[in-house]
Amino acid sequence: MxxxxxxxxxxxxxxLDKKRFAKEIEKLGVSQVDEAVKNILDDYEMGLISTEDFLTFFNQNLKKPKEALVLAWNSILLDxxxxxxxxxxxxxxxxxxxxxxxxxxxxxxxxxxxxxxxxxxxxxxxxxxxxxxxxxxxxxxxxxxxxxxxxxxxxxxxxxxxxxxxxxxxxxxxxxxxxxxxxxxxxxxxxxxxxxxxxxxxx
Structure with a gap:
């Protein structure tokens, strides 16, 4: 019982719109299967790194604007x-x-x-x-x-x-x-x- x-x-x-999220991330040249990216995503989801460190990783290592990443990241969320x-x-x-x-x-x-x-x-x-x-x-x-x-x-x-x-x-x-x-x-x-x-x- x-x-x-x-x-x-x-x-x-x-x-959620997981397909849209994948497309938006790919547009930024971010691959979710890349080992370094995958590790950062896992660490962020587990709260092992801060939001600022998460965004800085993509900004410094992949040369992606923080604002663009936030929009792509949140594009998965719907109604x-x-x-x-x-x-x-x-x-x-x-x-x-x-x-x-x-x-x-x-x-x-x-x-x-x-x-x-x-x-x-x-x-x-x-x-x-x-x-x-x-x-x-x-x-x-x-x-x-x-x-x-x-x-x-x-x-x-x-x-x-x-x-x-x-x-x-x-x-x-x-x-x-x-x-x-x-x-x-x-x-x-x-x-x-x-x-x-x-x-x-x-x-």
Missing amino acids: IKNIIFDFGDIFIN FPLKRLEFLKKLAESKKYRLFLLSNTNDLHISWIQKDWGMELYNDFKSCFEKFYLTYEIHLKKPNADIYKFVLNENNLIAEETIFIDDTKENTDAANLLGIHTWNLIPGEEDVTQLFTKKEDLF
């Missing part, structure tokens, strides 16, 4: 359908489950979301969760097993009583190995508001 629900953020609540917020609010109000957010998210993206949504909406969303885990704040990253163990241990959660919802199969596979139930949601085909029909066997 499920008692705990852990949600991803991107493409679960806020829509937040309010039906998802209403679903989440009702879920939180029911008090039937412990709710958590676990997202590979960085400072630039969260700053953009806070500005785009407004702090009232952002705090309204955040308050639905018992804990709000962003990788740049906890210095851990999906799909590494340690991030799932951290959430389970810190909140005394039993894996078999927990479901994790994420749009990336690599992430749900990693959680699955620890005994956590998962839903690898397919953006555009499925919606988080369908949780109780898509996974009715668990509830």
Whole structure:
């Protein structure tokens, strides 16, 4: 029986355009498969380097303007359908489950979301969760097993009583190995508001 629900953020609540992001980054001549770039991206997402150091790396090493990088970086972020917020609010109000957010998210993206949504909406969303885990704040990253163990241990959660919802199969596979139930949601085909029909066997 499920008692705990852990949600991803991107493409679960806020829509993303990963193809546009890849194109915008490529226009700047930034390859996400380049080892140095990949390491910087990982370090930034885990909060191991500051936003200023992140932007300076591209500015000095790849000769790219900081402003252009910020625009390209944030181009992945789209809208937040309010039906998802209403679903989440009702879920939180029911008090039937412990709710958590676990997202590979960085400072630039969260700053953009806070500005785009407004702090009232952002705090309204955040308050639905018992804990709000962003990788740049906890210095851990999906799909590494340690991030799932951290959430389970810190909140005394039993894996078999927990479901994790994420749009990336690599992430749900990693959680699955620890005994956590998962839903690898397919953006555009499925919606988080369908949780109780898509996974009715668990509830």
